[in-house]
Amino acid sequence: MKLAFAALLVCGFAQAQRKQLPEFVAGDQCLFCHRNDIGPTWQKNAHNLTVQPKAGSADEFTLGSRKHTRQLRKTGYGRFSIQEKDGAWNGSKFAERCAGCHTTAVNAETKVFTEFAIDCYACHGVVDLEHTNDTRLILLSKKNRGGASMITSICSSCHLRGGESKAKGLPYAYHFVPGDDLFADHAADLKKAEDPALNAGDRHVWRNVRDVLENNSETTCLSCHQVHANSAQKHRRVLTSPACLDCHYESGPKKNVKAYAAASVVCEVP
């Protein structure tokens, strides 16, 4: 089995596995200053909705959105119990399977998360307050875009479904911090990119990750997706390439896209 991590050695990432998660500034504080640039859209951004509090309840939450949802109950600090399809409550499944991508800063030893939903830290990492005077100090800012491998590490930490932590066997990486090499711990067989069983959405992600890691592609998720605008408008600017065929037909109007049903073993969908 060919693993991806070898390709990452060239990126200058922090390679040592972190024993502890770092202290970080929570998103609420970020939004005090970024109330007018990020604030107006963030509450409706999909990253912010991976876990949603239920109105009028301090302990009840909803996981997912639209067609695929599960109910959650807070059972302690950084812990959720998840309701199974048969109505029973499962106290460990959320921590074992969901926490890595639906919450922020999960301690892989205790499986306790720090913030629910995806906080600024999940992409921008540990932020120095001095970034207000020098935006190069914040990862993924206009003046510090990060390389293709770094961006791919960050996005893949959630969007590359099917990898596994080498240290813990969890479906999410061990103490990954943006700026680190995700694949130092997260094993992903990139041959899966051509797996015909993959749905179009997952295949699109796998192929892009493979192209960055193995073929030195400079096209990353951020080339086409604007996270804060919650938009993929930029992808219309991309020249036609084989990657387009993941979703579009080879001929005919581009607005016609292939229908597909999301499927994930990790997420138990469908």
Next chain:
Amino acid sequence: MWIRKGERDRKKNVISPMPTQVISNEEFIPRPQTEKQKHVEHLITEMSEVRAGKLGMDRRAFMATSMGMATCLLASNKVWGNSFEVTEAEAWEPAASEEKWPKGEFFVMDVQGHFTDGYALNFRNMEFVKNMGFQLSNDKEAYSFRNFVKEMYFDSETDVVVISGVPGREIQRDEKGAMLEGRQRRGGVLPSWLMAYARDEINRLAGSARAFSQGNLAPNHYWDKVNNRPDRKAILEQMDREISQYKIASWKWYCHTDPGGSGGGFQIDDENSAWFYDESRKRGIKTFSVHKGYSYQSRTLGHLANPKDVEKAALNNPDLNFVIYHSAIQHGPNEPDWEKANQYDPATGDFAWHSVLMDIRKRNPKINNVYCEIGSFFGPLVISNPVIAMHGMGKNIKHYGSDHVVWGTDCLWWGSPQWLVDAFKRFQISDEMCDKFGYKKITKEDKAKIFGLNAARIYGLDLKKKRTPLGADALDKLKMAYLESGPQPSLEAAGWVRAGD
């Protein structure tokens, strides 16, 4: 097609110290300029051209004077109804304004003044501020303590400022358990230790009480993660420090922030707050300044900024004062659609979440310990939608009384607060709206209370005591040792509007 707002104004020859439309920051599609906004803009241009021409002045120079502001207010009145007491004479002669609105007429106590610990926050790049025509700089010096003193005390009529907290908590000890002090405690953009230091500096230079400071500590700032509850020992340690050492005059709470990594926010009527009240009460601090509204200052906890929890807290603690900041208005000045986003109902004048705060008083007419603070409430409303401003101020006074409305500005985020002082001096509710909605005209007595007498009462300020002004050399005498030097930020301005507007 989108074009830069500045480019569009240059093309259309628009020069206005007041905003004439809402601008996009690329996060949302520019909203078309409304008919009323177009009308105001047209009138401002037309009226200022006539006046500047007759006075033999360049129009840009004219707009920078009190006559320019008066012209804008006249134009606003023509379109939105009479929300400003302004005469034609003021748009022709600066002396007319000076005579009618003499400086120093009111005692002004601003309960919401901010600066930063050397960080530029980008607020001054907001389009509605830029459109005021002040051309404020946005580097870290613009947000500094030194500039705070200049803009609050020298460039405005403000007599006393309450230095108000922003979300953040201090780190109490280092990794070896040794107590940290001063800058080592960090604490975010404006920590409690720095507010106390700045207050002492101002009062030392003035030789009298010209500043108070708040404390940032809140019930969720130190968290026992093993037992999933507040770390009461750490909270009490910080409480003692902030009260005894920092000598704070009020707490400043943000229910919808979580600097302690507790995994949630809090409500001012929950059991952790109740415990905090008891401990604070024992130590003599009985004023709780609570940020409510501006809900997108939170990632996931925005609903906790709804003021619904004020009711129980106020009823259960009649000996405490609850100053509700921003009068609980839900959204901010750059909201793409202010009326829609705040669910403004023109039939009633209600809007989110101000109406929740008003309903509390309607249900509980005996509540006497809740105050409506108007920082970033009156200002943005009065320049962008004076009708909502009239509703907001009209309801605050109608339901809570003019003795329970408190002056705050949120400056120096918006530069010197003088433009807000000037605007509130002239602000009035139209006859039509008084008749239709049962509001009362705002009297000079009302304005005196709102401008400062109410805050003085809350903070126990003896108005009979002499308050000496800061000397002309005060800025040079400020001890600035805590200010760090650093690289200057990019001052790139952004903002897009539709090319057709």
